Amino acid sequence: MKLLIVEDAPRLRATVGTAMVKTGHTVDLAADGPEAAILLTNHAYDAVVLDIMLPGIDGLELLRRMRGRGDTTPVIMLTARDSIQDRVAGLAAGADDYLVKPFSLAELTARLEALHRRRHGVAQPVVKAGPLEVNTGARTARMQGQEISLTAREYALLEFFALRPRRILSRDQIESHLYPDGGSPVSNAVDSAVCQLRRKLSPDGSISLIQTRRGLGYTLDPD
Amino acid sequence: MSSIRGHLTLSLTLAMAVLLTACGITVWTLAREALLRQFDLTLEAKSHIIRAGVEEDDGELEMEIKLEKLHGFDDASGQFFFEVRSSGGQPLLQSASLENTHLPALASGREKDRYYNITLPDGGPARAVAALLDAADDKKGLFRNITLITARRSDEFENTMRLLRWLLAATGAGALALMVPLIRHSLRRGLQPLALLAERTSAIDARNLDTRLPGQDSPAELRPVVTTLNALLERLNESFARERRFSSDVAHELRTPVSELKSLAELVTQWPEEATPEAFSQVLAIAGEMETVVESLRFLARAEEGTQPVKLNATALGDIIAEAASRHEALAEERGLILQSAIRDVELLTDAGLWRMIAANLIGNAVHHAPPGSVITVTLTDSRFTVSNQAPLLAPADIPQLFERFWRKDTARSGYGHSGLGLALVKSLTALLAHPLRAELSPNGLLSMSVDFAPAAAGTGTGKN
Numbered sequence: 296m297k298l299l300i301v302e303d304a305p306r307l308r309a310t311v312g313t314a315m316v317k318t319g320h321t322v323d324l325a326a327d328g329p330e331a332a333i334l335l336t337n338h339a340y341d342a343v344v345l346d347i348m349l350p351g352i353d354g355l356e357l358l359r360r361m362r363g364r365g366d367t368t369p370v371i372m373l374t375a376r377d378s379i380q381d382r383v384a385g386l387a388a389g390a391d392d393y394l395v396k397p398f399s400l401a402e403l404t405a406r407l408e409a410l411h412r413r414r415h416g417v418a419q420p421v422v423k424a425g426p427l428e429v430n431t432g433a434r435t436a437r438m439q440g441q442e443i444s445l446t447a448r449e450y451a452l453l454e455f456f457a458l459r460p461r462r463i464l465s466r467d468q469i470e471s472h473l474y475p476d477g478g479s480p481v482s483n484a485v486d487s488a489v490c491q492l493r494r495k496l497s498p499d500g501s502i503s504l505i506q507t508r509r510g511l512g513y514t515l516d517p518d
Numbered sequence: 519m520s521s522i523r524g525h526l527t528l529s530l531t532l533a534m535a536v537l538l539t540a541c542g543i544t545v546w547t548l549a550r551e552a553l554l555r556q557f558d559l560t561l562e563a564k565s566h567i568i569r570a571g572v573e574e575d576d577g578e579l580e581m582e583i584k585l586e587k588l589h590g591f592d593d594a595s596g597q598f599f600f601e602v603r604s605s606g607g608q609p610l611l612q613s614a615s616l617e618n619t620h621l622p623a624l625a626s627g628r629e630k631d632r633y634y635n636i637t638l639p640d641g642g643p644a645r646a647v648a649a650l651l652d653a654a655d656d657k658k659g660l661f662r663n664i665t666l667i668t669a670r671r672s673d674e675f676e677n678t679m680r681l682l683r684w685l686l687a688a689t690g691a692g693a694l695a696l697m698v699p700l701i702r703h704s705l706r707r708g709l710q711p712l713a714l715l716a717e718r719t720s721a722i723d724a725r726n727l728d729t730r731l732p733g734q735d736s737p738a739e740l741r742p743v744v745t746t747l748n749a750l751l752e753r754l755n756e757s758f759a760r761e762r763r764f765s766s767d768v769a770h771e772l773r774t775p776v777s778e779l780k781s782l783a784e785l786v787t788q789w790p791e792e793a794t795p796e797a798f799s800q801v802l803a804i805a806g807e808m809e810t811v812v813e814s815l816r817f818l819a820r821a822e823e824g825t826q827p828v829k830l831n832a833t834a835l836g837d838i839i840a841e842a843a844s845r846h847e848a849l850a851e852e853r854g855l856i857l858q859s860a861i862r863d864v865e866l867l868t869d870a871g872l873w874r875m876i877a878a879n880l881i882g883n884a885v886h887h888a889p890p891g892s893v894i895t896v897t898l899t900d901s902r903f904t905v906s907n908q909a910p911l912l913a914p915a916d917i918p919q920l921f922e923r924f925w926r927k928d929t930a931r932s933g934y935g936h937s938g939l940g941l942a943l944v945k946s947l948t949a950l951l952a953h954p955l956r957a958e959l960s961p962n963g964l965l966s967m968s969v970d971f972a973p974a975a976a977g978t979g980t981g982k983n
Contacts, residue, residue, distance in 0.1 A: 304774050306800050310781040317789050375773035378766070397777035400784040 296341035296411050296451070297321040297472045301331040301357070302373065303349050311344065314400045319434055319447030320407075323476045328352025335361060338471055340368050341414075342407045347374040347385065355388045362389035369410035371403070408432060415458040422457045425517030427496070427504060429457040438496055448473060449492050456505060456515035465512040489513055522712075523705045530701045531694065538690040546686055550679055557645060557675055558633045561598075564590070565647050565668035568600045572611065572666065574656035579610045579664070591615050599644070599669040610664060621667050624648060636669060643676055644669045711737050719747065727755040767924035771811055771938065775804045814939040818923070821946035828869045828950055835864040835873060839898045842877035846885045854890040861898040866971065868951060876947045879940035880905040880967055902970050909965035917957050920967075921945040944969075 298320050302308040308324050315322045323338065325331035328351035335343070335357070343361075347354040358370055369392075372385040377395040385393050392406050408431055412420065420432030428437040436443045436453055445453065455472050456464065466485045473488065481487070493505055505515050568591075571582040579602060590598035596615030604610055609620055619639035636646045646669040653661035715731065722729050730751065733744040782801060786793040820826040843859050850857040884894045884907040892908040919925045924938035944967075948955040954970045 304778065306804065307774065307778045307781060310778065310785055313792065314781065314785050314788070317785075317792075375770040375777075376766075396773040397780045400781050400788075 296407065296454075297323075297339070298407065299323045299325060299331065299334055299338070299340045299343045301325040301328075301344065301349065301354065302346045303327060304346075311400065311403070315404070317447075318404055319450055321451060321473055321475055326350075328354070328357050331357055332360065334476060335366065335368075338476060339468070341411050341472075342369045342371065344371050344373055344403065344407070345390075347372055347376065347381070355384060358385075358388045358390060367414075369407075369414055371406055371410065373398070405432075411458075417458065422454075423517075424457050424460050424515060425504065426502060427453075427457065427517065429454055431458075438502075443495050445492075445495060448488065449495060452488055452492055453496075456513070460515050460517055463508050463511050463514045469513070523702070523709055526705050527698065527702050530705075531698055534697050534701075535690075535694055538693055542686040542690045546679075546683055549682055553675065553678065554645075557670070557672065558647070561633070561645055561647055561668060561670045564588075564598055564670070565600075565649055565666065568668055569649055569651050569666055570654075572602055572651065572661075572664075573654035574658070574661050577658070577660060579653055579661050581611055597671045599638070599671075601667050603665045603667070604661075605663045605665070607665075610661070621646065621669055624665070624667070635672070638669070638671065643672045645672050645675075646670075711740055715740060715744065715747075722751065724758060727751060727758055764923060767938070768811075768815065771924060772808060775808050778804050811939065814943055818939070818942060818946055821950055826946075826950060828872065830867050830869060833866050833868050833870040833873065835866045835868070835903075836861050836898055838870060838873050839877050839896065839903060842874065842881050843896050845878070846881050850885045850894065853885065853888075855885060855888055856893045857885070857896065858893055859896045861896065862900065864898060864900060868971070872947050872951060876944055876969060877903070879944045879947075880969075883940050883967075884965075901972055902968050904966055904968040906964055906966040908963055909959065910963045912959055912963070912965060914959055917959055920957050921955070941967075 298315055300308060300311050300315065300322060302311065302324075303326055305326065308326065312322045312324045323334050323340070325334055328349045330351075331345070331349070332352060345354045345358060349357070352360075354372060354374075358372070361368065361370070370390050371392045371394055372390040373394050373396065374381060374385070375396045382393050391410050394403060394406065408420070412418070412431055417431070420430055422429045422431060426439045428440075430436070431454060434450055434454075436445055436450065436457075451473060452469065455469065469485045469489075473485070489505060493500075493503075496502065496504055504517070505513055508514055567588065568581075573580055573582065588598075590596045591600060591613035593614055594617050596613070598613065599615050599621060600611075600613045601609055601616060601621045602611040607623065612618075612620070616639070621638070622636050633645055633647050636644050638644050646667055649666045649668070650663055651666055653664060656662065715736070718729075718731055730748050731744045733741055733748065736744050779801065782797055782804075786797055817826065839861050840859065843857060843861075847857055880903075881894070881896060884905050887909065888894050888907040889910060895904070895906040897904045897906075921941045921944070923942040925941075926938050945955060948969050951971070955967070956970070957965065957967045959965050
């Protein structure tokens with residue numbers, strides 16, 4: 296998943312960011328409302344972790360602006376305020392979930408993944424695409440029943456495809472998903488990553504799940 | 519008596535009993551006087567008639583027959599009696615109704631022509647009147663200055679009076695018996711607004727302190743009570759709201775550092791390679807910040823309880839201010855601020871520790887909140903310590919709230935090191951030292967916070983030494 300974490304407490308922001316990267320997600324960090332607003336305008340995220348009390352533009356206002364322009368990215372509100380009014384205000388502004396500090400990183404991760412699955416219409420953590428099975432909860436993948444060993448980035452790429460079967464995904468979309476704000480320093484990083492993933496899925500090249508659409512990008516075809 | 523209604527019922531009943539008794543006695547006395555006068559007038563009229571009939575005939579005193587046969591005097595059942603006595607008291611003539619008995623002798627010194635009570639020979643009560651007269655046709659002067667005593671039986675009069683007495687007593691007792699329920703009913707109705715007020719007041723608890731008692735439909739006597747109760751509720755509500763806000767603020771203030779600690783702990787537990795010295799430094803820093811919040815709250819609690827000691831010593835105040843300013847120079851430089859000082863050498867008998875906290879918090883507040891590139895001025899004169907900085911975000915309405923705990927213009931945590939307790943601490947510290955604290959915002963957005971101290975009266979703190 297590509298995540299945006301908006302939190303003004305620097306240490307908490309850094310710790311959550313590090314934990315999410317370690318979990319295999321791509322993470323952008325924002326310290327205040329205006330910075331988050333710019334990132335949200337320029338990038339597509341799978342989910343946003345949004346603190347309510349932020350300098351500049353507060354979290355609720357930021358969320359209203361997102362929903363106002365039709366941005367349906369799942370948002371988890373993060374706050375130290377736990378009154379019913381606070382929760383209602385967050386959910387009324389368009390939040391998908393609400394987490395009160397102090398929270399558990401494991402819970403935050405689980406909620407983010409649940410939101411991500413729901414967004415793609417998948418109720419179960421296991422997504423099937425032909426001979427491929429991707430377990431978004433355990434972050435593992437099986438090909439014809441055999442578990443495949445994947446790096447965090449390879450898994451992120453495979454999940455990106457598995458949740459969007461038959462859709463053509465452009466190189467820019469893939470790059471934006473795999474790398475934080477600013478993209479990869481290497482120009483052919485996406486092609487290399489896809490190539491590497493294909494080899495992991497079918498070392499002998501007998502099954503071609505991810506296909507190239509010349510001039511357009513790549514697509515995962517389970518048929 | 520524990521209830522107002524019971525007390526008033528008893529008091530009013532007793533008052534009514536006294537009033538009715540007094541009325542009864544007055545009515546009875548007046549009625550007796552009037553009836554007695556009527557009784558005596560009749561007696562007097564009879565006496566006059568008798569007096570006219572007493573005459574001398576051949577040296578004997580006689581009564582004209584017609585008069586002797588006068589109704590009432592004529593037999594034993596008669597109601598009237600007369601007896602004529604000589605100046606020496608010897609009976610000369612008497613009515614047939616006396617049946618040869620005698621009316622009691624006049625008491626010595628008894629004036630004539632006055633009415634008085636007597637007891638008849640048969641033991642019955644009577645009224646009598648005595649008159650001096652000379653017998654008619656008494657040319658020889660044999661019956662001069664003789665006394666005529668005329669009496670009238672008064673049994674019926676006394677019975678009438680006794681009946682009247684009982685009638686009045688019974689009427690009074692009946693009226694009183696009727697008054698008790700009437701009084702209770704009237705009091706219940708009269709005290710209904712009070713009962714309603716009590717009911718409404720008892721329904722108010724900590725959850726609905728915003729309830730106000732209706733004052734317009736209350737009786738005039740209760741309006742001041744309702745107004746006072748409403749004012750009390752207002753203050754209570756504010757106080758409760760402040761307490762709730764304070765608890766919420768404390769929780770909020772500690773939740774972010776607890777979150778940081780928890781997340782760091784989870785991170786290094788799951789990924790041991792993240793347990794770096796930097797991570798542990800962060801843990802230390804977080805613990806230090808939490809300690810600052812806790813210590814500040816403890817200090818405020820002690821100051822409010824009056825248990826914070828104030829130790830007075832000869833103190834070089836200038837040195838304390840200069841030291842506090844120099845400690846903030848690095849942060850000021852980092853934020854692009856210009857820290858200007860004009861500090862005089864001031865010696866003061868005061869608590870150096872408390873002044874260090876005042877200086878550190880006021881200068882620290884300015885350094886944390888002044889906009890980058892602006893100037894902070896720290897001034898110490900012989901009687902005033904002032905810290906001034908630009909505060910473009912502040913409005914005049916914010917000034918009274920500056921010294922409230924956890925109050926921030928911007929509710930977000932834009933960094934560390936200021937928990938929102940610094941200015942509340944300054945307020946408590948200056949109160950302990952009895953130094954007036956002022957905050958002023960000039961029209962061009964310059965915030966000046968100053969502490970006044972009079973060297974002669976310095977250090978007369980309110981805390982314990």
